[in-house]
Ligand SMILES: Nc1nc2c(ncn2[C@@H]2O[C@H](COP(=O)(O)OP(=O)(O)OP(=O)(O)O)[C@@H](O)[C@H]2O)c(=O)[nH]1
């Protein structure tokens with residue numbers, strides 16, 4: 001049998017569960033997840049390979065009305081996938097009614113003329129009757145190739161969705177080696193895991209104001225551990241105080257939680273050192289954005 005492959009983008013509003021879905025399919029954490037909106041900031045590939053096929057999933061930042069240059073970057077990078085993929089998974093949340101944001105996304109999807117599968121996620125949160133009326137409502141808005149209800153968190157119907165994608169793949173190359181799971185370097189995943197812990201442990205504007213930069217990452221021959229130095233960037237002095245916490249307690253917590261995840265990912269012992277720095281309004285400064293990995297060249 002010949003090899004099949006294809007590119008699939010996962011698009012939708014923030015917080016609907018796009019990254020949770022990607023991680024479930026991949027069986028490991030590639031994209032960080034949180035209960036805050038706008039968690040994902042870059043396109044992230046999850047490369048799913050079997051003997052007969054390769055599906056390249058592209059997780060994207062949640063589409064929202066941008067208020068900063070970072071927001072512009074995020075939304076544009078999400079939409080840029082429309083030029084690169086064979087199929088779009090348009091993900092919505094079963095417990096949220098259709099809103100203006102969803103309508104706007106559907107307008108863009110219609111214009112892109114790419115096959116779209118409506119994925120209704122978080123079905124564990126609603127009664128089946130509510131699900132049916134929501135699907136009815138969406139079907140009236142545009143023509144979907146398929147409609148698939150899932151729970152990315154519990155895994156319900158996720159493999160069925162992957163089967164549907166498999167059936168629709170065309171003959172094609174194996175674009176990436178079978179053991180490659182993502183397009184980002186380890187350093188990116190490490191910085192994201194640190195940012196995930198900040199998202200988990202802080203509230204309000206802090207999650208949005210934080211970027212993480214890896215200053216260095218190398219094996220220390222003496223201790224035989226990977227020594228990582230990372231800087232957590234914030235936008236204001238007050239935020240720096242919160243991230244450091246009383247007597248450094250918050251930073252310690254962020255560091256030890258992140259270290260555990262990083263060790264799991266790298267399969268190695270890690271020594272993680274973190275600093276906190278203020279970069280005023282970095283989310284609106286093009287140069288800072290590029291420095292922190294939010295570079296237009298990325299899409
Ligand atoms: N109950 C329930 N919660 C879910 C499900 N899928 C995701 N979640 C939760 O929804 C929240 C958002 O998940 P993410 O995967 O970060 O969402 P996202 O769409 O990638 O969000 P952005 O990156 O901000 O666009 C997290 O708290 C998840 O645990 C699901 O199937 N059921």
Ligand SMILES: [Mg+2]
Pocket residue numbers: 018019020031032033039040059060061062
């Ligand atoms: Mg995400």
